[in-house]
Amino acid sequence: MADYLNRAWTMASRPDGEPTPANFAIAESAMPEPKHGELLIRTLYLSLDPYMRGRMRSGPSYAVVLEPGDVMTGEVVARVEKSESPLYKVGDTVLAKIGWQEWAAVGAHTVKPVDTELGPVSTGVGVLGMPGMTAYFGLLSVLKPRAGDTLVVSAASGAVGAVVGQIGKINGCFVIGVAGSDEKCRYIVDELGFNAAINYKTQNVSEELAQLSPTGVDCYFDNVGGSITDAVFDNLALKSRVAICGQISQYNAAEPQLGPRNLSVLTRMRGTVEGFLVYDFELQYEIARARIAGWIKDGRIKYKEDIVDGFENAPEAFIGLLTGKNFGKLLVKVSE
Ligand code: NAP
Ligand code: FER
Numbered sequence: 131m132a133d134y135l136n137r138a139w140t141m142a143s144r145p146d147g148e149p150t151p152a153n154f155a156i157a158e159s160a161m162p163e164p165k166h167g168e169l170l171i172r173t174l175y176l177s178l179d180p181y182m183r184g185r186m187r188s189g190p191s192y193a194v195v196l197e198p199g200d201v202m203t204g205e206v207v208a209r210v211e212k213s214e215s216p217l218y219k220v221g222d223t224v225l226a227k228i229g230w231q232e233w234a235a236v237g238a239h240t241v242k243p244v245d246t247e248l249g250p251v252s253t254g255v256g257v258l259g260m261p262g263m264t265a266y267f268g269l270l271s272v273l274k275p276r277a278g279d280t281l282v283v284s285a286a287s288g289a290v291g292a293v294v295g296q297i298g299k300i301n302g303c304f305v306i307g308v309a310g311s312d313e314k315c316r317y318i319v320d321e322l323g324f325n326a327a328i329n330y331k332t333q334n335v336s337e338e339l340a341q342l343s344p345t346g347v348d349c350y351f352d353n354v355g356g357s358i359t360d361a362v363f364d365n366l367a368l369k370s371r372v373a374i375c376g377q378i379s380q381y382n383a384a385e386p387q388l389g390p391r392n393l394s395v396l397t398r399m400r401g402t403v404e405g406f407l408v409y410d411f412e413l414q415y416e417i418a419r420a421r422i423a424g425w426i427k428d429g430r431i432k433y434k435e436d437i438v439d440g441f442e443n444a445p446e447a448f449i450g451l452l453t454g455k456n457f458g459k460l461l462v463k464v465s466e
Pocket of ligand 2: 180181184190191192193375376407408
């Protein structure tokens with residue numbers, strides 16, 4: 131192993147608009163050696179998530195922004211290969227925020243255990259991980275739907291959106307998903323049990339919503355922003371709630387895009403808009419994880435993973451995530 135090199139993907143340069151392969155570079159380094167209190171971990175799955183685009187941008191953020199040459203931010207599911215800590219043994223599975231890397235030596239207290247009884251290890255960064263937590267708390271703690279409410283979710287076939295819609299169904303909502311292809315629309319209705327789907331690329335979202343829910347939209351879980359959100363705002367019901375989870379349609383925009391500015395609807399409809407970050411709910415993750423795992427076991431929650439094979443393919447997969455090429459939670463399989 132001594133002559134084996136570790137690999138990491140770095141941000142070679144800051145993207146201007148849509149990222150390109152030239153914005154990423156592989157950096158090789160000597161294999162790390164764990165010191166006292168540390169673990170040597172090997173990445174099994176690298177999670178690719180939209181927030182990473184924000185880290186590549188300069189400007190205000192809750193987190194540190196990347197500078198050219200820095201390792202790309204990210205969370206991985208990893209296996210403990212050497213342990214210099216009593217907290218973990220060789221073979222344990224952990225979650226670690228080591229970025230886009232194949233190997234790392236990390237303090238044992240900086241990683242979290244993955245309960246392999248709850249599901250396949252890949253779900254630790256998917257339906258049972260950060261995206262699943264986002265769906266659970268964004269819906270149940272921010273939007274707080276009531277049975278009978280019309281719930282609209284955008285990026286509806288994705289890691290977060292698919293879980294939002296299914297928890298909405300469990301809670302008695304009439305669920306409408308907005309997605310970017312007929313295949314994704316069929317999946318959320320036929321496989322996941324959404325009441326209806328709108329393909330925003332071929333249909334008029336505002337008109338379809340007016341037809342599907344004549345009494346208006348009570349809850350909107352916004353993953354995308356832009357013109358889809360404008361169309362949902364046209365249809366908000368009295369006392370409606372909007373949760374701003376993400377604005378992926380804007381992440382690659384070099385200049386802020388202006389919309390129709392139809393916020394008067396909030397005055398007329400006495401509506402509420404609230405943004406949130408999943409990390410606000412960290413202390414409650416275990417209860418959410420146990421409930422989602424229970425729903426998966428009961429067959430009430432299904433999930434889809436889009437697994438790209440090979441560490442070298444991470445940039446291309448990430449670029450595709452920002453234009454909807456993924457279908458389900460996007461992961462890179464890095465090792466067996
Ligand atoms: P995802 O939905 O699995 O993948 C992203 C999807 O976004 C794509 O598949 C694509 O689906 C859609 N999309 C891409 N470009 C778009 C555009 N221009 N217009 C409309 N839709 C577009 O990703 P995810 O991990 O579940 O994340 C979904 C959203 O949640 C993101 O906005 C993310 O930033 C946000 N998020 C927020 C938090 C938080 O703490 N607030 C935590 C996690 C995620 P289509 O083919 O359907 O267009
Ligand atoms: C995300 C989008 C945005 C996300 C976090 C943010 C955890 C936070 C951005 C900021 O504070 O600038 O998908 O996921």
